[in-house]
Amino acid sequence: MAKSLIYSRLYEWYFVNRRDLPWRETDDPYAIWLSEIILQQTRVAQGLEYYRRFLQRWPTVRDLAAADEAEVLREWQGLGYYSRARNLHKAAQKIAGERLRVTGYGGRETEEGSVFPRTFEEIRALPGVGDYTAGAIASFAYNLPYPAMDGNVYRVVARLFDIDEPFDTTAGKKLFHKKIEELLDRDNPRLFNSAIMEFGALYCTPVLEAVSHQHSVVSRCESCPLADFCAAHAHGTAELLPVRKQRPKVRDRWFDYHIYLQQSAVSHQQSEVYTLIRRREDPKDIWYHLYEFPSEESESAERSVLCQPQAVCELSHVLSHQKIHARFIIHKVEELPQIEGTIAVRWEELDDYAFSRLTLRAIDTLRTSLPH
Ligand code: SF4
Structure with a gap:
């Protein structure tokens, strides 16, 4: 050559x-x-x-x-x-x-x-x-x-x-x-x-x-x-060409995210909505140090029966070796529950925290349906 x-x-x-x-x-x-x-x-x-x-x-x-x-x-x-x-x-x-x-x-x-x-x-x-x-x-x-x-x-x-x-x-x-x-x-x-x-x-x-x-x-x-x-x-x-060896199998994961919403009156005309978020702390996790709504992961698509969910937003998200199936479940509550590792933030303040792309999509989807 x-x-x-x-x-x-x-x-x-x-x-x-x-x-x-x-x-x-x-x-x-x-x-x-x-x-x-x-x-x-x-x-x-x-x-x-x-x-x-x-x-x-x-x-x-x-x-x-x-x-x-x-x-x-x-x-x-x-x-x-x-x-x-x-x-x-x-x-x-x-x-x-x-x-x-x-x-x-x-x-x-x-x-x-x-x-x-x-x-x-x-x-x-x-x-x-x-x-x-x-x-x-x-x-x-x-x-x-x-x-x-x-x-x-x-x-x-x-x-x-x-x-x-x-x-x-x-x-x-x-x-x-x-x-x-x-x-x-x-x-x-x-x-x-x-x-x-x-x-x-x-x-x-x-x-x-x-x-x-x-x-x-x-x-x-x-x-x-x-x-x-x-x-x-x-x-x-x-x-x-080029030839690639067979792709590794994509792993399915199922998550339920709980979005607790507590509306508090600030004045006669105004109210504020609070929710709970937490930071993921496992260094091996793909979302390490990102914030999320409190969540639980299930081993299969058969997830626990929900108690009176008021709204559910279902999203799928494909990563290189994982397919995430997520449900975002809204719970309108009088008082935010005590969940370890979470902090209460105003809904408008969510932009100040880093979330995964999946959670951002859910926030965008839900934004229009939530109280202002
Ligand atoms: S395979 Fe690529 S490098 Fe070879 S002739 Fe075609 S365009 Fe050119």
Whole structure:
């Protein structure tokens, strides 16, 4: 494979077709790291807004480290997969903490005096950072020769080399990494990683996505700048790749959330509604440190019979390996019950707390039907 020709075709395509994205215009490792964590499991259009908001509120890693975790979770609200936000905050504190004993850390001192790790190994050691993210930061911020294998790159590599080994097994990962290491442009890792990721995102797309845009990937192959080097194109296998091992079984979970509402008169014309919420405290929980209405989880769809529920809102929520079946049950009460770990808050104050996306959907749904 003539690598220099691949690079020139790929880069030519990239310069014409690339999207203008703010994290591409910077080599600030903090901003790049922020964008990479936000964009894991999030679409670019949605991630953009969060990226701007986070940078505006916490312009440096030290600002983020000094924030309360609750504030960070609150700002993250709506993005889901909250462990990303918790790790972001933990990593910022780790980086800011390292500043105090900076000798030998090898980091780059920014104007604000914070030091962001600058070797692949140091970046990889941050909470929430895996091989992909470490490679992305190392190459985008420091132009270090590490690949950044996201899902788009796996697809392009599978097709260029016609690899039918599943990419999500240990053996498959090893093989794909060997191939991308061979292909990486060591003189221009930043450009190479950006270009191949964008090429996978916009041109050499998944089959379903291509079909929905009414261009099958095969029809694109005809005019693809990399067609001459693409083994899958030569063998007619592009649409079959990449291969994924069978997805893990989705686990069903059933929850009942109890929304207690107590209406208290403030004056003749005005009243306030109070409810109970609590923070989830199990560190292994996907909703760790998020707030919720008091809840119970059942082992099956057969849940306890409800005592005079006044209103029930049923919602389903699909996460990567879990399907949540939730009922939000409203109890209008004279007095809020005593439930361990809960706090009483005014209904209008709910916006001050970070909730899971599921609970936010329930609050939005119920808002119109509740007393004002
Ligand atoms: S020829 Fe087709 S499969 Fe191969 S890289 Fe181009 S778009 Fe992807």
